[in-house]
Structures are given as structure tokens and as C-alpha cells.
Amino acid sequence: MCTSGLVFAAPPEVCNGVLFLPFMIEVRNLRYTYPRRNNTLQFPDFTLQRGEQLLLLGQSGSGKTTMLHLVGGLLRGYSGSLKVDGAELKDLSEARLDRLRGQKIGFVFQRNHLIAALTAEQNVKLACYLAGVDENKQHNDHLLHELHLDMYRKVRVTELSHGQAQRVAIARALVNKPVVLLADEPTSALDDVNCGRVIRLLSEMAREVQAALLIATHDTRLKEAIPNCIELTTP
Amino acid sequence: MNLFVLVWSYLKSKPLNSLLNTVLLALGIAVIVILLLFTRQLQEKIQANARGIDLVVGAKGSPLQIILCNIFHIDFPTGNIPLHEAEKLARHRLVKTAIPLALGDSYGGYRIIGCPRAYPLLYQSNLDRGRWYEKDFEAVIGANVARMAGLKPDDRFASAHGLSTGGHEHEHHFVVVGILEPTGSVVDNLIFTSIESVWKVHDLPVQPADTLQQQPSPLVPSVTAGDSTKEITALLIQYRSPLGAVQLPRQINQHSSMQAASPAFETARLFSILGVGIDVLTAMAAVLIGISALSIFIALYNSLKERRYDLAVMRALGATRLKLVVSLLLEGMLLTLGGTVLGLAAGHGTVHVLAATVEEIGRNGISGIVFYTVEWIILTGSLVLGVLCALVPALQAYRTDISEVLAGN
Structure with missing residues (x-):
């Protein structure tokens, strides 16, 4: 199933009477040059619609994280075209990029990176506050319930197990109902059972909020759950 | 959040x-x-305590001590000055008012001051209870004295020599006739009586002035003007004009046995x-x-x-x-x-x-x-x-x- 070229090349138009949703992620001729190392990465073109899921496979140093940071608007200064929700990221002002990150994009980081000073629920609510989105209590409750976090709401995240913390991180990524969900090596430290659990959870939750899910990983176990993938090769 | x-x-x-x-x-x-x-x-x-007093005249000694003793009442007198010399000064054309003070005793650490009624009035202090002293050995006490020493009108107390408690006690007893309202000034910590009472405590006979032949003293009307035996501790002076500040201190310090001290200057030095x-x-x-x-x-x-x-x-x-x-x-x-x-x-x-x-x-x-x-x-x-x-x-x-x-x- 893996190809290293265009994955979903269909343009957003009416085809067989069905309106195709616009692309949530659209990558064309994307290149990035590391400012200090002076080597250039060339990324394969691909597009992703709402509800679609894609693995970004590759060994360490192949540029998976760089790709993810570019899509997430954490890195700028690329050449070529990179559109998220129809907006060319390099044309956005700093403030609009901040807003896009907060409201349209959800991140699940490799090491969760929760704010240790806060409780589980506060971590989730912080994402609303920082993105400038009003808290939707119903949605928050639903998320925490779905992720089996009801009884850990008021617990400091430092007291949570790794699995619980990861579920908090997923809740935080989804609380603003993003259109794009980015995950960086979400399963690298997990055994097979937990790996399966986490990837199912990510996949289900992304489908529920109709977000395009992009997972950067070197973990080939994930192919079982998400067959669509592109492979990055080490330059 | x-x-x-x-x-x-x-x-x-x-x-x-x-x-x-x-x-x-x-x-x-x-x-x-x-x-x-x-x-x-x-x-x-x-500043509040020194208000209304331009110059303090006492016996020769430290001017700071004169101020600490006669305005703040936390030090001992430098000595006494003859009443007749103080009278001469009181009649000086640059002096508006002159208030004589006679110190020496205390009760429970609170100083007893022999003075005319003008002195407590300098601090706008009014009677809270009782009346002003009229006869010898009658005393009006400040608000703190009444509170801390537990004195009330008609109470009697014996004065002790000096300013500290446990000094030699005199046999004369004072009677409290009035208590002053609290003023927040030094008056609250003082016991007021007549100058004659202070003299009598120290066994100095007070002969009434012979009004037919001699003038009464301008400072202590009960004695004859020019009485050479009487002494007081200090004289508080208000100038009639700013010229007083220029002339009086030098005149007093150079041409009399007394010492002049300016409260403003000494407190600044302090x-x-x-x-x-x-x-x-x-x-x-x-x-x-x-x-x-x-x-x-x-x-x-x-x-x-x-x-x-x-x-x-x-x-x-x-x-x-x-x-x-x-x-x-x-x-x-x-x-x-x-x-x-x-x-x-x-x-x-x-x-x-x-x-x-x-x-x-x-x-x-x-x-x-x-x-x-x-x-x-x-x-x-x-x-x-x-x-x-x-x-x-x-x-x-x-x-x-x-x-x-x-x-x-």
C-alpha cells in the first residue's frame, strides 16, 4: 500500500455527484533547508481530507518530525507549497499562524509534554484558553469520559501513569475540535498491547471529530490500523 | 482557566x-x-511637641539636654535659674509670652511639672474630668498617666525625687483634681501642679507677696517680683517678632547665667x-x-x-x-x-x-x-x-x- 508519491491526488470537485471536501493538508514540492546544517529535505507530495488518516513512516533522521512541525506551523521558511485548511502557511502572519495552531491543529507529542504544574482537567482546559476558544463543557466532559479520565480530572499530571498521561495528551489535542491531528511517535515506548490500544484510540477519536490524522512514526506495527502511508527516506 | x-x-x-x-x-x-x-x-x-515654643531658657549646660528635659521630658534638668533673672527676660520687648517650669519630681515615672495653666493649654489640651488645680498640692494629670498609673480624681499620691521610679519619696501628698483629654502629645504623660507646690515639696518657704509695697512676680504671681531666693528650672519663650530669633539667644548666652536652646535647631541636630x-x-x-x-x-x-x-x-x-x-x-x-x-x-x-x-x-x-x-x-x-x-x-x-x-x- 505504501507509495512514496502522491497519495490522494483528487482535486476538490464534484465527482459522481459527491462533493469532495477541501483538503485539510495539501503538500506540493515541499522542501526544507535546515538553517545551521545546510542540508535540504525534499518531501513527497500528498493531500489529506477530513477524516482521512495517514502514516508518515521513516527512520530517525528521515525528517518525519520536521515534516510534522512544518504542517503544524511550528517551523517556517520552507519552499514549495504547504496548505493547511486551505491556507498557505508561509503567507500567514505570526498571529494568524498562532490562531490556526490553536484552533485547527491538535498535537500529540512523543513525550506527552503535559504541564506538570496543572491537573489533568486543567491541562485540557489550558488548550482552550491558549487557543482563545470558549470552553465547551459538554465536549470536555465527553472527551474525558471517552478517554476514561473521569476520575483523574483533579489529579496532578505528575501522579498519572504513562498511559493515563497519554490519554490526557490526546484529550488536550482534541478539545478544540481540530481539523488536523498530528501525532509524533505516539507508540514508540509502548508494548504491543498498549500500542494497539493507543493507535485505535487515536484513530477512533480523530474519526469522531472528523479530523485528518497524520502520524509520524518508525513503528511499522501501526500499519495494521492505518494502512495508508508514505515513506520518507533518509537523504 | x-x-x-x-x-x-x-x-x-x-x-x-x-x-x-x-x-x-x-x-x-x-x-x-x-x-x-x-x-x-x-x-x-x-514637631507637635515643640510647636508654639520658640526658645527654651535653662541653666548653663547642654542645649540638647535643655530641649530633651523641658520639651520632651525625657532627660534631667541642667540645673536651676534664678526667678528674678527669668522675670527680667519675660519683660523683654521681644518676648511675647514666657512660661516658667519647675521640675524635680515624678510619680511612677511620670514627671510632675510646676507650671501655670498656660503650659498644658499650649497643646490644646482640655479637661476630660474634674477641674484645674487651684490650691497647693492639687494636680491635673495627663490621659496616659491616668490610664497607666490607674489614677482617678480624688486619688492621692506621693511624689518621688527624680524621674525614675523608686526615688526618694517625699512626705507631701498630691491629690488628683482633674484629668486631661488625650492629645497624642507629651502632655498625656505629665502631671501638672502649681510652681508653689513644687517649691513646697522641696521645703522652700513661699512668702506671699506684700501687695501694698511690692509688685508681684510676673511669672509666679504669689511671690514678690525680684525675689532673689526663688529658682525655677526653665522658661519657655514665644517671640514677639522674628527679630527675637536673631537677638535673644545671643543676648541670653552672652549676658546672663542662663542658656538658650532652640527646639527647632536641637531636634534637627538630634x-x-x-x-x-x-x-x-x-x-x-x-x-x-x-x-x-x-x-x-x-x-x-x-x-x-x-x-x-x-x-x-x-x-x-x-x-x-x-x-x-x-x-x-x-x-x-x-x-x-x-x-x-x-x-x-x-x-x-x-x-x-x-x-x-x-x-x-x-x-x-x-x-x-x-x-x-x-x-x-x-x-x-x-x-x-x-x-x-x-x-x-x-x-x-x-x-x-x-x-x-x-x-x-
Whole structure:
């Protein structure tokens, strides 16, 4: 199933009477040059619609994280075209990029990176506050319930197990109902059972909020759950 | 969830660090507030006590001692001056009023003053109960004396020689006839009686003036003018014109056996002597505040290192640079504001407790529940200090490279 070229090349138009949703992620001729190392990465073109899921496979140093940071608007200064929700990221002002990150994009980081000073629920609510989105209590409750976090709401995240913390991180990524969900090596430290659990959870939750899910990983176990993938090769 | 909750959670997550920084600053601020309350109030009291008295004339000796003895009543007299010389001075054309004082005894540490009624009236003191003294050995007492010594009208007490308790007791007994309202001045701590009573306690016969042949004394009407045997302790003088300040002190000091002392000049001198000690304490407080500022800076700077990921994650969650900068500045300001409020409370509290427990302080009318506008400046200054401490960490937060931090596992 893996190809290293265009994955979903269909343009957003009416085809067989069905309106195709616009692309949530659209990558064309994307290149990035590391400012200090002076080597250039060339990324394969691909597009992703709402509800679609894609693995970004590759060994360490192949540029998976760089790709993810570019899509997430954490890195700028690329050449070529990179559109998220129809907006060319390099044309956005700093403030609009901040807003896009907060409201349209959800991140699940490799090491969760929760704010240790806060409780589980506060971590989730912080994402609303920082993105400038009003808290939707119903949605928050639903998320925490779905992720089996009801009884850990008021617990400091430092007291949570790794699995619980990861579920908090997923809740935080989804609380603003993003259109794009980015995950960086979400399963690298997990055994097979937990790996399966986490990837199912990510996949289900992304489908529920109709977000395009992009997972950067070197973990080939994930192919079982998400067959669509592109492979990055080490330059 | 808002910035305040976030910042508060960070401070709460390191309770000992936050406490140390707050307490350090609070100590420095408290010392400054205590000094402020003491020096300001002392200065105010001293000025209030010396108001209306241009010159004090006593026996030759230290002019500062003359002021401390005859205005603040915390020192011993330099000696006595002959009544007839004081009379001559009282009739001087540059003297508007002259009030004679006869000191020497005390009761329970409170000084007994022989004086005309004009002296307590100088401080706008009115009778709270009873009446003014008319006969010998009748006394009117200040509000503090009544409260602390537990005296009430018709009570009798024996005076003791000197100013401290336990001095030689005289056999004469005074009777309380009136109690003054509290004035916040030195009057509250004094016992007033007639000059004749003081003379009689010390066994000096008082012969009534022969009104047919001789003029009565302008200072003590019951004795003859020019009586060469009588002495008083001091004469409080009000000038008729500013020219008095120029001429009188020199005239008195050069052409009489008496010594003139200016309350304004001597209190200024007193403050310049006390000033050295106050400066040392202020410098110590400044060092404390400096250390606490450094400590807060180091705490914020260190926490920034630990929090690089937090800051990067928050940016990834959509936080603007400005929000992060504001959160760090807020953290610094909360620490310094907390320390300052605690310090102000501790300073006022300490002075209040001291005034309530240490008699010497309470007696001088110093209170912990007095507030000065300078304290607003201290409060504002503390916020500025907080911003300064947080400035470098905040700038670093501003420059955080999100991608590099997040990828740098």
C-alpha cells in the first residue's frame, strides 16, 4: 500500500455527484533547508481530507518530525507549497499562524509534554484558553469520559501513569475540535498491547471529530490500523 | 482557566521556593516599613511637641539636654535659674509670652511639672474630668498617666525625687483634681501642679507677696517680683517678632547665667545623630530586598530552563508570544507583590504589637495603624521589581524556538 508519491491526488470537485471536501493538508514540492546544517529535505507530495488518516513512516533522521512541525506551523521558511485548511502557511502572519495552531491543529507529542504544574482537567482546559476558544463543557466532559479520565480530572499530571498521561495528551489535542491531528511517535515506548490500544484510540477519536490524522512514526506495527502511508527516506 | 490560574499553579507547584522568595522580600519591606513608621511618627510627635515654643531658657549646660528635659521630658534638668533673672527676660520687648517650669519630681515615672495653666493649654489640651488645680498640692494629670498609673480624681499620691521610679519619696501628698483629654502629645504623660507646690515639696518657704509695697512676680504671681531666693528650672519663650530669633539667644548666652536652646535647631541636630543609625538599618533592608530580588530572578531563570518544553508546548497549543511573556512577568509580579503585602502587614503588625506591649513606645503615641502615601510607592516599586526580575526570562520565552525545543528530546 505504501507509495512514496502522491497519495490522494483528487482535486476538490464534484465527482459522481459527491462533493469532495477541501483538503485539510495539501503538500506540493515541499522542501526544507535546515538553517545551521545546510542540508535540504525534499518531501513527497500528498493531500489529506477530513477524516482521512495517514502514516508518515521513516527512520530517525528521515525528517518525519520536521515534516510534522512544518504542517503544524511550528517551523517556517520552507519552499514549495504547504496548505493547511486551505491556507498557505508561509503567507500567514505570526498571529494568524498562532490562531490556526490553536484552533485547527491538535498535537500529540512523543513525550506527552503535559504541564506538570496543572491537573489533568486543567491541562485540557489550558488548550482552550491558549487557543482563545470558549470552553465547551459538554465536549470536555465527553472527551474525558471517552478517554476514561473521569476520575483523574483533579489529579496532578505528575501522579498519572504513562498511559493515563497519554490519554490526557490526546484529550488536550482534541478539545478544540481540530481539523488536523498530528501525532509524533505516539507508540514508540509502548508494548504491543498498549500500542494497539493507543493507535485505535487515536484513530477512533480523530474519526469522531472528523479530523485528518497524520502520524509520524518508525513503528511499522501501526500499519495494521492505518494502512495508508508514505515513506520518507533518509537523504 | 486563565493566565492567573496558570501562574498561580506554577507558584504552587514549588511552594518552598515561592515561600522563600516571598519571605525574603517581606523581611526587607517589613524593616523599611518599621523604620518609616517610627521615624515619621517620631518626627511628627517631636514637631507637635515643640510647636508654639520658640526658645527654651535653662541653666548653663547642654542645649540638647535643655530641649530633651523641658520639651520632651525625657532627660534631667541642667540645673536651676534664678526667678528674678527669668522675670527680667519675660519683660523683654521681644518676648511675647514666657512660661516658667519647675521640675524635680515624678510619680511612677511620670514627671510632675510646676507650671501655670498656660503650659498644658499650649497643646490644646482640655479637661476630660474634674477641674484645674487651684490650691497647693492639687494636680491635673495627663490621659496616659491616668490610664497607666490607674489614677482617678480624688486619688492621692506621693511624689518621688527624680524621674525614675523608686526615688526618694517625699512626705507631701498630691491629690488628683482633674484629668486631661488625650492629645497624642507629651502632655498625656505629665502631671501638672502649681510652681508653689513644687517649691513646697522641696521645703522652700513661699512668702506671699506684700501687695501694698511690692509688685508681684510676673511669672509666679504669689511671690514678690525680684525675689532673689526663688529658682525655677526653665522658661519657655514665644517671640514677639522674628527679630527675637536673631537677638535673644545671643543676648541670653552672652549676658546672663542662663542658656538658650532652640527646639527647632536641637531636634534637627538630634535627627542628624539618629539618622546614622536609621541609614544603617535602611541599608540593611536594601540589602535584604536586593538579595530577594536576585533570588526571585534566579528562581524564575531556573524554572524557565525546566519550563522550556512547557513554553514550546503552549506555543504549539496556540499561545501567542505575548501571552507567554505576560505570564512570566505576572509570575514575577505576583511574587514581589505577595512579598510586599506580607512585608507591609508584618511591618505594621510589628509596630502595633510593640506599641501595645512596650510601654515606652505606646506612651509616645506611636501606632502601627498609621498609613503613609510612601507605602503606595513601595507597592508600585515592588511591581516594577517583579517585572525587572522576570524581564530576562520573559525575553527568552519570547525567543523560544518551538520546533527546536520540541524536537530536541
